[in-house]
Amino acid sequence: MYGFEAINANNGWEISFLGICIVFTGLVLLSLAISQLHKILDLWENRDSYIQLLKDRFNKKNIPNEETAPDIIVTDSTRESARQFNILIKNMNEKYFPLPKLIKTAKSMGLMRPHFYLNQMLQIKLIIPDGSGFYYWEKNNHKKIMSKE
Amino acid sequence: MVTNIEKIKSINLFSNLKKEDMEQVISLMETNKVYEGEVFMQRGEPALTFYVVLSGNYMIHFAEEQSFTLHNQGDIIGWSSIITPFFNTATGTALTDGELLCLHGKKLYNLLKNNPDMHYIFMKKINKIIAEKMAYAKDNEKI
Amino acid sequence: MDVLLMDFFHNTGYYLADYRNIIMIIAGMVFIYLGIAKDYEPLLLVPIGFGILMGNVPVFRGLGLSIYEDNSVLHYLYQGVILGIYPPLIFMGIGAMTDFSTMLARPVLMLLGAAAQMGIFITFLGALALGFLSNEAAAIGIIGGADGPTAIFLTAKLAPHLIGPIAVAAYSYMALVPVIQPPIMKLLTSRKERLIRMEEPRIVSKKEKIIFPIIAFLLCCFLAPAALPLLGMLFLGNLLKEAVVTERLAVAARNSIIDTVTILLGLTVGASTQADVFLNYDSILIFVLGAVSFGIATASGLIFAKIMNLFLKNKINPLLGAAGVSAVPDSARVVQIVGQKEDPTNFLLMHAMAPNVSGVIGSAIGAGILWSFIK
Numbered sequence: 001m002y003g004f005e006a007i008n009a010n011n012g013w014e015i016s017f018l019g020i021c022i023v024f025t026g027l028v029l030l031s032l033a034i035s036q037l038h039k040i041l042d043l044w045e046n047r048d049s050y051i052q053l054l055k056d057r058f059n060k061k062n063i064p065n066e067e068t069a070p071d072i073i074v075t076d077s078t079r080e081s082a083r084q085f086n087i088l089i090k091n092m093n094e095k096y097f098p099l100p101k102l103i104k105t106a107k108s109m110g111l112m113r114p115h116f117y118l119n120q121m122l123q124i125k126l127i128i129p130d131g132s133g134f135y136y137w138e139k140n141n142h143k144k145i146m147s148k149e
Numbered sequence: 150m151v152t153n154i155e156k157i158k159s160i161n162l163f164s165n166l167k168k169e170d171m172e173q174v175i176s177l178m179e180t181n182k183v184y185e186g187e188v189f190m191q192r193g194e195p196a197l198t199f200y201v202v203l204s205g206n207y208m209i210h211f212a213e214e215q216s217f218t219l220h221n222q223g224d225i226i227g228w229s230s231i232i233t234p235f236f237n238t239a240t241g242t243a244l245t246d247g248e249l250l251c252l253h254g255k256k257l258y259n260l261l262k263n264n265p266d267m268h269y270i271f272m273k274k275i276n277k278i279i280a281e282k283m284a285y286a287k288d289n290e291k292i
Numbered sequence: 293m294d295v296l297l298m299d300f301f302h303n304t305g306y307y308l309a310d311y312r313n314i315i316m317i318i319a320g321m322v323f324i325y326l327g328i329a330k331d332y333e334p335l336l337l338v339p340i341g342f343g344i345l346m347g348n349v350p351v352f353r354g355l356g357l358s359i360y361e362d363n364s365v366l367h368y369l370y371q372g373v374i375l376g377i378y379p380p381l382i383f384m385g386i387g388a389m390t391d392f393s394t395m396l397a398r399p400v401l402m403l404l405g406a407a408a409q410m411g412i413f414i415t416f417l418g419a420l421a422l423g424f425l426s427n428e429a430a431a432i433g434i435i436g437g438a439d440g441p442t443a444i445f446l447t448a449k450l451a452p453h454l455i456g457p458i459a460v461a462a463y464s465y466m467a468l469v470p471v472i473q474p475p476i477m478k479l480l481t482s483r484k485e486r487l488i489r490m491e492e493p494r495i496v497s498k499k500e501k502i503i504f505p506i507i508a509f510l511l512c513c514f515l516a517p518a519a520l521p522l523l524g525m526l527f528l529g530n531l532l533k534e535a536v537v538t539e540r541l542a543v544a545a546r547n548s549i550i551d552t553v554t555i556l557l558g559l560t561v562g563a564s565t566q567a568d569v570f571l572n573y574d575s576i577l578i579f580v581l582g583a584v585s586f587g588i589a590t591a592s593g594l595i596f597a598k599i600m601n602l603f604l605k606n607k608i609n610p611l612l613g614a615a616g617v618s619a620v621p622d623s624a625r626v627v628q629i630v631g632q633k634e635d636p637t638n639f640l641l642m643h644a645m646a647p648n649v650s651g652v653i654g655s656a657i658g659a660g661i662l663w664s665f666i667k
Contacts, residue, residue, distance in 0.1 A: 002423045010426040016413035019661045026515045026657045027406040027650060031399035033507055038396075041499050042165065049164065098214030103242075115186045119206040119244035122218055133215020169495060265606065266494040 074124060074145055081117035082126055082145060084109075089137045096134040099127075157250065160201060160223040162274045170267045173260055177252045183243040190241035196229035198251045205247010209239045218244065228275055230254025231261060308350030312567030320344030320562065326467060333467035333622070336440065339555050340463055343562015359563045370560040373455060376448045378557040379441035380525040385550025386441075386620065386652065387505070387529025388542040395646040396500055397493030400600070401612060405650025407596030408616025409658045411436030411589025416662070419581055424574075427451045430662040432578055435462045436585030437655030438469070438617035444561065445522060446659040450666060456564040457575040461582035463561075469622040470629070472583070473590050477614050477630050480594045485601075486634045488609040490643040498534070505530040512657055519660030523653065589617045593647065608643075615644035618651030 001009055043050060088105055089097060099118065106114035121127040126142055127135050157163055157178070163171060180203060183189050190200070192212065202224040209226060210216035219226065229237050231254060261268040301307055323341030327334035346366070347359055356363035359370050372378040395402060416433030424432060431447040431454055443462035447455045465472060505527035513520045532542040564570075593613030601607045611631050615623045624644035631640040 003421050006423060007417055007420045010420050010429070012417050012420045012426070012429075015426075015662070015665050016417055019413045019416075019658060019665070020410055022516060022661050023409045023654050023657050024403070024406045026512050027402045027654055029515070030508055030511050030650075030653070031402040033511060034396055034399040034402075034504065037500055037503060037507070038497065041497065041503070046165075098210070099208055099216045099218070100210045100214050103208075113185065115208075115242065115244040118208075119218075119220075122206075122244075123220070129217065133211065133213070133217065135216075167495070167497075263492050264494065265491050 078117070078120050078124070079145060081111075082121060082124075082142060084111055085117070085121055085126070086137065086142060096130050096132075096136050098134055102127075102135075156203070160250075162201060162223055162225060162271070165270050165274075166267065170264065173264075174252070174257070177256045177260065179251050181249050181251050183247050183249055185243060185245050187243045188240060189243060189249070190227055190237055190239070192237050192240040194237050196227055196235045196237045197254050198227055199230045199254050199257050200226040200241070201250040201252070202226065203248040203250050205249070206244040207247070208242045208244055210242070211239045225275060227254070231258045303352045303355075305350045308352065310350075310567070312571045313348045313350055315571060316344055316348040316565060316567045319565075320348065323464075323562075332470070333463065335551075335554055336463050336558055337467050339558025340460065340562040343559040344460075344565050345562075346559065347563030347566045358566065359560065360566065360569070366560060366563050369556055370564065372553070372556055373444060373459075373560050373564070374448055374452055376445045376521065378553050379445035379448075380521045381553045382441040382550055382557065383522050383656070384525040384529035384545045385547075385553070387526040387531075388533045388545035389550075390526075390530060390533075390620070390649050390652075391645070392501065392504055392530065392649055393496045394493050394642050395649055396496045396504055398643070398646055400604075401608070401643070401646035402650035402653075403600065404593050404597055404613045404616040404647035405618070405652075405654045406616070407613065408589045408593035408618075408647070408651050409437060409654040410592040411585045411587075411617070412655065412658045412662075414588050414592075415581055415585035418584060422577060422581070424577075425451075426666050428454055430666050431458055432581050433585060434458075434655070434659055434662065435465065435578075435582035436589040436617075437651070437658055438462070438466055438586060438589060438619040438623070439652060439655045440466055441557075442522060442618075442652075442655050442659045444557070446663055449663050453569075454574070454578065455561065456566075456570050457578045458582075459561040460565055460570075461579050463558075464579075465582055465586045466619045466622065469617075469619045470626050472586055473614050473617075473623060473626045474630050476587055476590045477594060477611055477626075480591060481598075481610050483634060485598070485610050486631060487638065488607050489635075489638055490609055490612075490640065491606055493642065498536075501534040502531070505534065508653070512653060516657045516660040516664070518664040519656045522656040522659065526652065526656065586617065590614045590623075593617065593651075609638075609640055611640060612644050612647055616647040616651045616654070618648065618655045620648050620652055621645065623651075624648040 007013060085102075085106070088102065088109060088111070092101065092105060103114050103118060106118070111117070118127070124141065124145065126138055126145070128138050129135055157175065158171065163174065166174060183205060190198070202219055202222055204222065207219040207224075207226065208216055209219065226241050226249070227237065229235060235254065261271055320341045323337045323344060326332045327337030327341060351357040353361065358364055359366040361367055412433045415436045416429050419429035419432040420426065427450040431443070431451040434443045434446045435458060437443065440459065440462045444455060444459050447458045509523060509527040512523050529542070529545045532538040532545055593616030594610050595613070597608055597610035597613030601610065609631060611627045615627045617623050624641055627644035628639070628641035631638050
């Protein structure tokens with residue numbers, strides 16, 4: 001028997017196709033295993049730091065309100081700046097304002113250390129990002145901070 | 150200025166780098182102090198430096214006056230230095246005094262280019278940091 | 293006295309020889325010449341060439357001299373081939389010599405080693421079409437794996453009567469890699485492609501290298517258990533090398549053991565090519581099919597590398613595909629030479645070793661599959 005007849009009679013096509021597929025499968029599996037090997041080893045070798053990282057994340061999730069609480073001491077000068085920024089923002093007449101413009105306005109109005117106090121306003125959540133690159137004044141926080149005066 | 154290596158290793162961006170990669174990255178680093186109100190990166194200028202925040206608070210603002218602020222150690226600034234066309238797309242201003250870890254952008258880019266694994270780890274972390282930043286902004290939006 | 297003298301004369305090679313013996317002796321000399329003068333795989337061609345001389349000295353049957361006589365020394369040595377003992381021992385030595393680092397650094401290059409194994413299966417079809425039985429066709433196809441020990445192992449299991457021509461064809465083509473591959477490589481790649489530079493591979497840790505042979509062995513042998521004798525010994529040898537604490541065993545495997553076995557294998561395979569057994573139409577067909585198989589394997593690797601480049605961000609030099617045939621390290625060296633002809637500062641050898649060693653694994657899996665399908 002010769003030619004295609006011989007190939008068909010001996011299941012040549014099936015054997016060849018399966019053979020190529022299995023060789024590829026074997027080497028692809030091996031290649032995938034190898035490509036992940038160094039990552040798994042890294043995970044194992046640095047397991048303590050990864051566990052710590054997970055713990056830190058977990059702890060953060062369990063105290064959701066902590067972030068909203070101001071983590072810097074609100075001093076009289078902070079309150080004074082808050083008052084001044086509040087006026088500035090009202091004068092800007094924009095509900096969502098850009099920070100560079102706020103700083104520029106603060107500078108032109110002669111506000112002392114505008115960058116420093118702007119940072120404080122951000123930290124105590126008086127100025128809050130709107131998610132699209134602009135900011136707004138959080139009136140409720142402002143009331144809370146002023147009421148502690 | 151010499152920076153504590155342990156402190157650098159503790160930064161999330163560098164935490165997964167292999168010892169030899171870490172050494173190469175450290176060789177490109179220097180720490181610089183920045184002062185309140187200082188503009189350390191100007192939009193439209195060639196992006197020469199990749200910054201990692203060690204301390205301090207920063208504002209990054211774009212052409213249309215949009216901006217975001219950075220307050221944590223490990224935050225990154227100036228990724229234009231490792232992404233073509235290597236021009237700053239934003240201006241960086243220090244809101245308070247602080248310390249920035251500065252990496253020479255071109256050298257870092259070449260290092261990453263020649264080290265695909267490190268490139269992958271680095272870009273993955275950068276993406277993650279940016280994504281977290283976006284998520285943070287979105288979360289605040291919901292408050 | 294005259295009778296004794298005549299008897300003696302009738303038993304000499306001068307009396308018993310026919311033209312076929314002379315042809316084979318010349319072939320043996322060519323092998324020795326290629327090995328010594330041209331430096332083509334001398335460690336293989338010289339013992340095989342001398343084995344051909346030994347096998348083709350005409351001997352009187354019944355004295356226990358021929359390799360095909362049960363009581364001859366050569367026959368006992370030949371059992372290592374027939375029973376498939378030598379190839380796994382050689383694989384152990386290869387494992388103890390091989391550094392899998394480049395493959396571990398860029399596992400995607402392993403696919404080139406898989407692609408080059410297409411030569412095996414396409415030749416298998418060709419051999420079937422030419423009228424060989426399926427067991428013979430499988431043994432002929434494996435020549436395309438360009439792996440002498442694998443070819444001998446599979447032939448010993450499936451078609452022991454073809455060991456001579458298949459082994460000689462496999463080793464001849466392995467030795468002729470620098471002659472066969474470059475024209476195909478140039479034909480199937482453009483200059484621009486040959487100029488592609490590969491990225492530096494990452495540094496692979498010692499732990500990875502130690503764990504790799506264990507994982508690779510388990511993964512491959514669970515998939516194709518028939519590859520166990522070859523791959524088991526290959527990865528054992530590699531583990532001995534990488535484990536460091538077993539350095540003595542690794543040194544033995546990659547020096548004394550592989551050298552001893554190579555001599556015995558080469559000699560007995562050469563001796564098995566006795567003119568009356570070897571010089572026939574089938575042998576010629578096997579040689580032709582072997583060359584075709586080798587060419588297809590090389591071309592498959594090259595074409596697959598080009599296909600991979602359609603999807604890869606960091607392009608690979610398609611010449612690496614030619615190293616997918618498992619002639620270690622010859623085909624990797626050829627890749628380096630062809631690449632450097634275009635750009636003397638382009639170093640491809642290290643990268644070519646990845647498909648090259650994965651080709652060894654691929655051809656062993658291929659052999660295991662054929663064995664399990666056809667036995």
